[in-house]
Amino acid sequence: MNPLSPKQKIWFIVNMIPEGNVLAYGKVADLAGLPGRARYVSRALQEAPPHLNLAWHRVINSQGKISFKLNTINFQNQQERLRSEGIEVNKGKISLSKFEWKPDMATLVLSLPF
DNA sequence: AAAATGACTGATG
DNA sequence: GCATCAGCCATTT
Numbered sequence: 001m002n003p004l005s006p007k008q009k010i011w012f013i014v015n016m017i018p019e020g021n022v023l024a025y026g027k028v029a030d031l032a033g034l035p036g037r038a039r040y041v042s043r044a045l046q047e048a049p050p051h052l053n054l055a056w057h058r059v060i061n062s063q064g065k066i067s068f069k070l071n072t073i074n075f076q077n078q079q080e081r082l083r084s085e086g087i088e089v090n091k092g093k094i095s096l097s098k099f100e101w102k103p104d105m106a107t108l109v110l111s112l113p114f
Numbered sequence: 115a116a117a118a119t120g121a122c123t124g125a126t127g
Numbered sequence: 128g129c130a131t132c133a134g135c136c137a138t139t140t
Contacts, residue, residue, distance in 0.1 A: 024123090025123090026122065036123095037122090037136065038121095038122040039120060039121085039135075039136060039137070040137060040138095042120075042122070045121065046121070056121085061121080061122060062123055062124080063123085068121060
């Protein structure tokens with residue numbers, strides 16, 4: 001296969017986050033082999049083709065909060081998507097101890113195409 | 115080329 | 128827990 005572009009790597013990682021779990025922008029960047037590029041992850045999510053049906057709502061910031069501002073359409077959309085799969089959200093805050101994805105690194109590494 | 119912009123982060127008070 | 132801040136980095140002005 002052709003080498004995956006940075007955006008494709010990010011999309012691949014996001015696609016692996018299990019239903020009912022969340023992961024921070026910075027963590028997604030780390031797993032994609034792009035440390036220090038948390039902001040780039042948010043950009044990659046915005047630019048993701050709709051047909052990928054990416055679970056972008058499972059990506060939140062390192063403080064365990066939805067990064068959209070309260071009372072925006074995007075905030076409410078993400079909050080509903082999270083709740084619909086059993087994730088508790090209070091005023092934009094998610095408990096990382098309960099819902100953060102902690103992948104088995106050995107298994108994860110072996111399933112990466114890069 | 116320089117400055118501004120963010121779906122970010124970690125440290126600090 | 129919340130607000131600031133400086134540092135960060137690709138992209139756009």
